[in-house]
Amino acid sequence: MxxxxxxxxxxxxxxxxxxxxxxxxxxxxxxxxxxxxxxxxxxxxxxxxxxxxxxxxxxxxxxxxxxxxxxxxxxxxxxxxxxxxxxxxxxxxxxxxxxxxxxxxxxxxxxxxxxxLNGEEEADYSAAGVLCALPDADGVVADIGGGSLELIRVRDGAYFEAGTTPLGVIRLRERSQEDMEEAGKIARKTLADVSWLETVAGKPLYLVGGAFRALARLHVARMDYPLNMVHLFRLDRAEAEEMANWVIGASRKQIEKVGNVPRKRMVDAPFAAQVLLALLDRTDAREIVFSAEGLREGWYMREVAASVAEEDPMEALAREMAGRLGRNASLAEPLITWVSPVFLTGLDWVEDAFLAAQLRLACIVSDIGSYDHPQYRAEQTYRRILYCHGVGFSHEARAFLALVLGVRYEINRDDPVLEPSRRLLSKERYDAAVRLGLALRLVYTLCAGTEGLLEGTHLAMKDDKLVLSLHGSRLRSGGSAISRQLERLAEALGRKPLLR
Missing domain, CATH: 3.30.420.40 (ATPase, nucleotide binding domain)
Known part of the structure; x- marks a missing residue:
């Protein structure tokens, strides 16, 4: 472990x-x-x-x-x-x-x-930073700076084909004499000479660097996206092209009106947009993923934290939060075992690997609001998950886990605070998060956060019923609170409750 x-x-x-x-x-x-x-x-x-x-x-x-x-x-x-x-x-x-x-x-x-650093070393660190957040990344890392654009192929937790091009935003602006059409031509001509890009057709682009982040920040503000968070912000190709073309065609006044970007970055954004369009054309990427993790985080993982590099970033953070903010971090595995028979069998949504993975994480962090003020516990825990500094948490994972924890602490489901989850999750995933939150509410009502009271209990679906079995001395754990939580979960699952 x-x-x-x-x-x-x-x-x-x-x-x-x-x-x-x-x-x-x-x-x-x-x-x-x-x-x-x-x-x-x-x-x-x-x-x-x-x-x-x-x-x-x-x-x-x-x-x-x-x-x-x-x-x-x-x-x-x-x-x-x-x-x-x-x-x-x-x-x-x-x-x-x-x-x-x-x-x-x-x-x-x-x-x-x-x-x-030489160009290859700079590219290596940038790739390591992206893999810090996305160990399963499979595509091209593009790290833009003022003087150069580093390009790196990543796959299976490794990186290769690292190289550098003179497409940094300062250099591109000077080479093109601030002519946007000329900047686009220079970018396309430069990338045409990177022969290995032909081998990654259709793979995602992972964008690193302040000028690329400026594009993301502008788009987040312009589209009123529910999270003002660049890291792991994703766009499909059509969205990326629309974003880049808008930045290229917008006046300085229009960009300033959108805001959300430092003024010193506004002059760079159109040149970064030209580089992005050239990359999309050269790689035929179907998706772009912005990463706030780059050279610095790559340095950290290689020079400081190599001993933990093989850990899953999401589970590592979940366990750290449980140990720091919860009452009983050792309850996570028994909870996973208790909840899984219901949520990992017989329900269509578990065919989605995303949801199965989130179940495990949700059980690990399920008690991190235990020391918060009872009046604000649900909202505080929801926000803590949604805005946590976790390098591996996608925006959808944040929205899902935050909703699970909010429901586990009995948040009002009409509360405006849940709006990010409503907008970022499909109806199926939203409903799944609610069901899982209700299941965690039930199990904590039953066991009070202890393994001892969980032993001898079992939750299962049988035909059209959701059956909670309490054996032997555990019968004393039953009561109106248990019955009420079981009824709520059974209703959400479309089953009839049975306590025996």
Whole structure:
């Protein structure tokens, strides 16, 4: 069994991601399958501005970078981070004055390890970051920065065919002289030279990088999407093309009116959209998936958390939450055994692997509201799941599990707080979440969160009946509360309740 959260060593690690457009420092707490950032600060430097014409890093960007790096040195020292790594990417490796800049930067950060990544190394880290969230990813990772676009083939938990192209948004804007039509031509011509892209026709695109995230944020706001969350936001090809074409054709005023994007990113968004359209044409991707996990998270999983990399990210977080917020984390497996005979046999919805997986997770996190105020427990638990910082939770999984927990704590099903679940789930999955929540409500009423009172009890469907059997001394566990919860679940399942 995976190590318990509390058994893992307490440590802090830090990475400084020094890119063509910005620099960001992230400090992570501990060693966990789901990276836990406790400090995250970004500064826009635009080191790569003018690089295409001059071959040099921007002097203004260098001055600003050295100032920011000195601050990051002080933060890393104060927080006692180890390891403490600075990873420089396209602009620094391509600039004629890149080595001189690194020499000056080392003086500002004497306790940090500096690495100027080549294109393949940068791509490797980005792919590892995507696989941190999506171990089963099968497609192309595209990580866009200011100076380059990294492309990586991922499949079966591995990545290969990693390479770099000069399609970063700053460089593309300068090469095209801010002509959008020319930018599109450059992007298509560049990608035509990446021969291995022909082998991934129809596979998903996993989009990483701030400029791609800006596209997602604009679309989320423009479409009034129920979660303002970029990570694992998915669009089919038609939706992706509509989004990209709108950004390319929109005026700066229209983009500003939509909002949800930093002003400094608005100028980059149309060029990222041109790169996306070229990628869609070149790969014939049927779906795009935005990932907030990229180079930094890839570094974390390889350099800090390699020992837990094989864990399932969703179950790892579920068990951490159960251990930290619940009364009895050891109840999860007995609950799964108790609930499964009803929900994994005889119901059409269990043919969906998604729902079977969510049943297991729901049982693990089923008691995480136990210490919340009773008046707000249902809503608090719903929001805790919906907005949790879990790298592996798809938006649909969040909506499903949050609804299960809300119903388990008897939320009013007309409550407006449930609107994300209503919009993100099909009717079949919404109803399944309600049924599972009612089943968990029943079992907790029966056993009060203890294995002892669960032993000698059994829930099963027989013909048109939902049968709850209480054996021997467990008969004393019966009562009006049990009967009432059994009736509610039986009604939701279209069965007649029978308590014996």
């Amino acid at each position: 995976a190590a318990q959260w509390e058994d893992r060593p307490s440590r802090r690690s830090a990475i400084v991601d020094l890119g063509s457009n910005s620099v960001r420092m992230v400090v992570y707490e501990g060693v966990a399958r789901n990276p836990v950032p406790i400090f995250n600060e970004k500064a826009t430097l635009r080191l790569g501005a003018g690089l295409e014409a001059t071959g040099m890093l921007s002097e203004e960007g260098i001055d600003r970078a050295l100032e920011v790096l000195a601050r990051y040195q002080a933060i890393g020292q104060a927080m006692k981070v180890e390891p403490f790594d600075v990873l420089a990417t396209a602009a620094v490796r391509d600039a004629r004055n890149g080595d001189a800049f690194v020499k000056e930067a080392r003086i500002r950060m004497p306790e940090a390890r500096f690495r100027v």
